[in-house]
Amino acid sequence: MMRLPFQMPTRPYTLRVGLALAIGGAGGVVAFWLNVPLAFMLGSLFACMIASIAGAPVEGPMKLRTAGLFVVGLFLGESFESGAAERLMQWPATILLSMLYVPVAAWICFLFYHHVARMDRLTALFSAVPGGLSAVILFSGELGGDPRKVALAQSLRITLLVLSAPAIAFGVMGYAEPDLLTTPEDLAAGDDFLVLVLTSFAMAWVLTKMGVPLPLLIAPVLASAFLRMSGVVDGVLPPWLVKIALVVTGAAIGCRFKGVELRVFLAVAGWTVLGTALLSAIAAVFALVAVGLVGVDLFAALLAYAPGGVAEMSIIAIAVDADPSFVATHHLARIMFILVATPFFAAWLQRRWDD
Numbered sequence: 001m002m003r004l005p006f007q008m009p010t011r012p013y014t015l016r017v018g019l020a021l022a023i024g025g026a027g028g029v030v031a032f033w034l035n036v037p038l039a040f041m042l043g044s045l046f047a048c049m050i051a052s053i054a055g056a057p058v059e060g061p062m063k064l065r066t067a068g069l070f071v072v073g074l075f076l077g078e079s080f081e082s083g084a085a086e087r088l089m090q091w092p093a094t095i096l097l098s099m100l101y102v103p104v105a106a107w108i109c110f111l112f113y114h115h116v117a118r119m120d121r122l123t124a125l126f127s128a129v130p131g132g133l134s135a136v137i138l139f140s141g142e143l144g145g146d147p148r149k150v151a152l153a154q155s156l157r158i159t160l161l162v163l164s165a166p167a168i169a170f171g172v173m174g175y176a177e178p179d180l181l182t183t184p185e186d187l188a189a190g191d192d193f194l195v196l197v198l199t200s201f202a203m204a205w206v207l208t209k210m211g212v213p214l215p216l217l218i219a220p221v222l223a224s225a226f227l228r229m230s231g232v233v234d235g236v237l238p239p240w241l242v243k244i245a246l247v248v249t250g251a252a253i254g255c256r257f258k259g260v261e262l263r264v265f266l267a268v269a270g271w272t273v274l275g276t277a278l279l280s281a282i283a284a285v286f287a288l289v290a291v292g293l294v295g296v297d298l299f300a301a302l303l304a305y306a307p308g309g310v311a312e313m314s315i316i317a318i319a320v321d322a323d324p325s326f327v328a329t330h331h332l333a334r335i336m337f338i339l340v341a342t343p344f345f346a347a348w349l350q351r352r353w354d355d
Contacts, residue, residue, distance in 0.1 A: 016059035023047050024251035039248040048254025053265060060255030061248050068248035069217040071241055074196060074312045076328045077224020094290040098330045099337040101305055105130050105282040107276050117271040121353060125346060127153035130279050131305030132338040143346050149268060155256040156272040161308040169299055169320040176220050192233040199223040217311060221328060279307040297323055304330035
């Protein structure tokens with residue numbers, strides 16, 4: 001019998017993923033009816049989180065999330081327009097500042113998690129790292145932390161930020177919801193869309209060979225930004241495609257809480273709320289410095305330094321029209337720094353603690 005080059009998903013797995021997407025889609029529709037900002041991601045996230053904690057037989061659509069990230073990458077690239085290259089040259093100082101934020105914020109939050117929340121040292125350290133969720137969870141398992149607690153703390157932090165950022169933007173800071181209606185004339189032409197996809201896949205292949213993390217997110221951002229800034233392509237993605245990607249992204253986050261006992265969830269959640277507030281306060285200080293350096297919009301700076309995921313924070317930037325290119329660029333720079341520096345720093349600390 002011929003062997004397939006990949007493993008076909010089992011029927012039970014497919015049904016669990018299908019149920020998660022159905023629940024997430026329903027949550028997105030309800031949130032849309034209620035006029036919730038970023039409805040299809042937040043509604044999907046919240047619905048799948050409740051279902052997961054309640055014990056529903058759901059499974060995070062992690063393989064579909066890869067395709068969703070590719071669409072999100074193309075979506076983020078739309079924020080780079082002709083002339084944006086000049087603006088990129090204004091940001092080296094703030095990009096370096098975003099990297100400096102990582103050790104400063106992580107160390108302060110580590111002290112809180114270890115000495116106040118009483119987490120063991122490595123679990124506290126990896127729970128405190130402001131970004132790079134998937135890789136940080138893997139690092140914690142390899143180097144001796146508790147990956148379950150780290151996953152819960154990191155996922156809860158992203159959830160809190162995704163839920164609170166639109167409320168802060170529209171309710172506290174008084175942002176007006178942008179007009180995101182798309183007409184047929186706004187859509188990318190078929191040949192432009194094909195160029196975007198093919199160029200993105202080619203760049204993703206190169207980045208994969210180079211060992212760059214998240215190639216299927218970073219490549220479409222870079223490809224779309226380059227092609228748009230150079231005037232080669234124009235137009236936006238179909239709204240229905242973006243909504244599907246947002247539902248998948250929200251479901252993938254919400255299903256991370258699968259199998260977590262309510263008692264454990266509430267215990268970690270309490271400390272994570274405080275840890276998120278601490279990291280966000282430190283991020284706000286760095287954001288204010290960035291505003292002083294380059295005069296960027298305050299909320300864009302807050303999102304750029306927020307201790308959340310690159311895709312999630314950048315999508316929020318688009319939803320509130322808060323300079324998505326600035327937000328995406330700074331998050332990508334920070335996650336690259338986290339992925340390179342975290343394992344070396346953690347191993348060095350572990351050797352010092354063992355001596």
